[in-house]
Amino acid sequence: MDTTTTDRALRDAGLRATRQRLTVLDSLRGRPEAVTAQELHMQLRQAGEPIGLTTVYRTVTALADAGFLDVFNRDGEQAFRLCGDVHHHHLVCETCNTVEEIPAAEVERWVAQVADRHGYEVTGHRADIFGICSRCR
Amino acid sequence: MDTTTTDRALRDAGLRATRQRLTVLDSLRGRPEAVTAQELHMQLRQAGEPIGLTTVYRTVTALADAGFLDVFNRDGEQAFRLCGDVHHHHLVCETCNTVEEIPAAEVERWVAQVADRHGYEVTGHRADIFGICSRCR
DNA sequence: GTTGTTGCAAAGAATTTGCAACATA
DNA sequence: TATGTTGCAAATTCTTTGCAACAAC
Numbered sequence: 001m002d003t004t005t006t007d008r009a010l011r012d013a014g015l016r017a018t019r020q021r022l023t024v025l026d027s028l029r030g031r032p033e034a035v036t037a038q039e040l041h042m043q044l045r046q047a048g049e050p051i052g053l054t055t056v057y058r059t060v061t062a063l064a065d066a067g068f069l070d071v072f073n074r075d076g077e078q079a080f081r082l083c084g085d086v087h088h089h090h091l092v093c094e095t096c097n098t099v100e101e102i103p104a105a106e107v108e109r110w111v112a113q114v115a116d117r118h119g120y121e122v123t124g125h126r127a128d129i130f131g132i133c134s135r136c137r
Numbered sequence: 138m139d140t141t142t143t144d145r146a147l148r149d150a151g152l153r154a155t156r157q158r159l160t161v162l163d164s165l166r167g168r169p170e171a172v173t174a175q176e177l178h179m180q181l182r183q184a185g186e187p188i189g190l191t192t193v194y195r196t197v198t199a200l201a202d203a204g205f206l207d208v209f210n211r212d213g214e215q216a217f218r219l220c221g222d223v224h225h226h227h228l229v230c231e232t233c234n235t236v237e238e239i240p241a242a243e244v245e246r247w248v249a250q251v252a253d254r255h256g257y258e259v260t261g262h263r264a265d266i267f268g269i270c271s272r273c274r
Numbered sequence: 275g276t277t278g279t280t281g282c283a284a285a286g287a288a289t290t291t292g293c294a295a296c297a298t299a
Numbered sequence: 300t301a302t303g304t305t306g307c308a309a310a311t312t313c314t315t316t317g318c319a320a321c322a323a324c
Contacts, residue, residue: 016298016303038288052306057289073210076313077288091255102251110243111266118228118237119271127264129248134256153278153323175313189281194314213289214313 013066020051024059025068025082033097034072034079072099090128095136150203157188161196162205162219170234171209171216209236226263230270 006025007017015021027044028035035043041056060080063069070083072092081099089107091100107127115122143162144154152158164181165172172180178193197217200206207220209229218236226244228237244264252259 011299018298018304020305036288054290054307055305058304061289073213076210076213076215078213091251091257093257094260100255102255104247104251106243106247107264110241110264114228114239114241115266115268118239120228120230120266120268121274122266122268123231124268125264125266127244127247128262129252129257129259130261130263131252131257131259137258148324155279155323157280173313191282191315192280195279198314 009068013068015062015066020055021059021063023049023051024056024063028069028080028082031082032099034070034074034081034092034099035097036074036077036079038077040080070099089126092128092130093133093136094130095132098133146205150205152199152203157192158196158200160186160188161193161200165206165217165219168219169236171207171211171218171229171236172234173211173214173216175214177217207236227265229265229267230273231267232269232273235270 006022010017010021010025023044024040027040027047027049037053037057037060040060041051041053044051044056060069060078064071064080067085068082069080070090072079072081072090074097079097084101086103087108088101089104091102092098104127107125111122111125114120143159147154147158147162160181161177164177164184164186174190174194174197177197178188178190181188181193197206197215201208201217204222205219206217207227209216209218209227211234216234221238223240224245225238226241228239229235241264244262248259248262251257
């Protein structure tokens with residue numbers, strides 16, 4: 001894996017490149033599904049990585065704040081997933097928790113239009129589609 | 138207020154029309170902002186309504202399941218709001234928590250299209266816009 | 275009368291915080 | 300070396316459950 005790039009990205013975000021953070025990022029890399037802090041901690045521990053639950057919480061929060069992770073909500077629990085750096089929307093499989101990123105100019109246009117019509121200053125938006133993916137059907 | 142209609146609606150949903158449920162529905166009626174179970178409980182108590190926190194939790198959950206309430210997420214906390222019975226989307230003010238319902242045929246079309254393209258069977262979707270309303274700006 | 279509902283107290287689960295030891299830059 | 304980070308244990312906060320009294324139908 002590309003440790004150098006990751007290192008760099010972390011420092012650019014004002015975060016030190018600690019073993020724990022690199023481990024978390026590495027574990028998240030290439031995974032299509034969103035995971036909770038608890039799940040991630042358990043998996044890392046089982047994989048022999050020494051890392052505290054507190055650290056996992058702090059790490060995913062910091063990474064999400066820095067824009068590395070998308071945050072989803074699974075029955076009131078936060079689930080995280082590595083995300084692209086350009087704005088996008090999601091197609092979430094409710095069976096396997098896999099998330100596909102989908103760009104959506106249509107939605108952006110709709111957002112601007114509606115906000116304008118109602119006199120809102122937009123701070124953000126989300127448009128997610130939930131369903132069952134072809135593999136799970 | 139229209140107690141008869143409310144009574145009827147509850148029974149149609151298979152729920153008994155108890156004083157507590159009517160109180161919660163009445164309190165929610167006409168409120169533009171989403172409230173958490175804790176907030177609702179506190180407010181009702183302060184208004185002199187005898188109702189337990191447990192009951193408020195059970196009530197909003199039941200009402201949401203029955204489709205009377207929309208559920209929002211405020212930092213991992215669930216917030217509820219009375220909602221219309223046809224599908225719609227939301228324009229949420231992050232300052233005063235006010236929620237405006239907005240119908241959106243454009244979004245429905247987009248959802249169907251994307252899901253189809255990816256081989257998903259749609260089970261749901263949400264498209265919410267966050268911002269600062271004109272009054273709060 | 276039967277069955278669903280309430281509410282308290284207690285349990286449970288997710289997440290945060292204090293703080294001393296430690297690692298990174 | 301200076302400062303950000305870690306991790307444990309404890310504390311917080313949101314939410315759910317057990318169960319006996321109670322209210323709706």
